[in-house]
Amino acid sequence: MGSGEPITCVPLVEEHLPARVEWLNDPRVRAGITISFQASLEDTVTWFRKAAEDETRADFACVSQDGSPVSMFGITDIADGSAALYLYVAPDLHAKGIGRLTMVHLLKEAQRLGLTEVRLEVKAENTSAVRLYERFGFHVTGEVPGEAKLKMTAVVR
Numbered sequence: 257m258g259s260g261e262p263i264t265c266v267p268l269v270e271e272h273l274p275a276r277v278e279w280l281n282d283p284r285v286r287a288g289i290t291i292s293f294q295a296s297l298e299d300t301v302t303w304f305r306k307a308a309e310d311e312t313r314a315d316f317a318c319v320s321q322d323g324s325p326v327s328m329f330g331i332t333d334i335a336d337g338s339a340a341l342y343l344y345v346a347p348d349l350h351a352k353g354i355g356r357l358t359m360v361h362l363l364k365e366a367q368r369l370g371l372t373e374v375r376l377e378v379k380a381e382n383t384s385a386v387r388l389y390e391r392f393g394f395h396v397t398g399e400v401p402g403e404a405k406l407k408m409t410a411v412v413r
């Protein structure tokens with residue numbers, strides 16, 4: 257996967273879940289996100305079936321031209337035109353521009369859902385994520401009390 261190669265983002269399906277479990281258990285992904293449990297395929301399938309029925313969220317996988325997953329993102333807690341989001345890139349593919357490509361799709365999806373604002377929380381030490389979000393128009397609105405995390409918000413245009 258080179259930096260000039262396009263990606264396609266599609267709604268998450270069960271065949272993406274083994275990659276999701278692998279990534280969620282990878283220390284390079286866990287360093288950036290807040291997750292305390294070890295992910296298992298069984299629990300993730302159970303989570304997915306519930307999530308797929310949940311109208312307040314939409315989960316996606318982005319794949320490279322050969323069909324292998326390169327990133328996943330989700331728009332969650334959708335209410336009153338605003339929502340939270342998450343994003344992670346396959347651990348072997350960090351720092352190759354996939355986060356940037358994924359954000360383009362994420363914000364298009366947010367627009368398609370009619371959202372006017374998206375928000376997230378990010379570890380203050382997660383420089384690549386903070387930089388990525390700032391590049392896409394997010395700004396820091398505060399800190400999460402008691403955690404070394406920033407709250408960030410962007411207007412969807």
Ligand SMILES: CC(C)(COP(=O)(O)OP(=O)(O)OC[C@H]1O[C@@H](n2cnc3c(N)ncnc32)[C@H](O)[C@@H]1OP(=O)(O)O)[C@@H](O)C(=O)NCCC(=O)NCCS
Pocket residue numbers: 284285286287288289343344345346349350351352353354355356357376377378379382383384385387388391
């Ligand atoms: C954070 C994450 C989504 C960024 O995606 P990525 O594909 O690795 O990053 P990109 O190559 O698109 O680069 C995004 C920006 O971060 C910078 N960057 C990338 N890796 C970096 C590093 N190791 N240190 C500092 N900056 C870095 C890039 O230079 C780029 O900034 P620029 O546009 O100003 O040049 C990805 O690394 C990831 O999934 N990390 C683990 C999970 C996570 O942290 N998710 C976000 C939680 S809020």
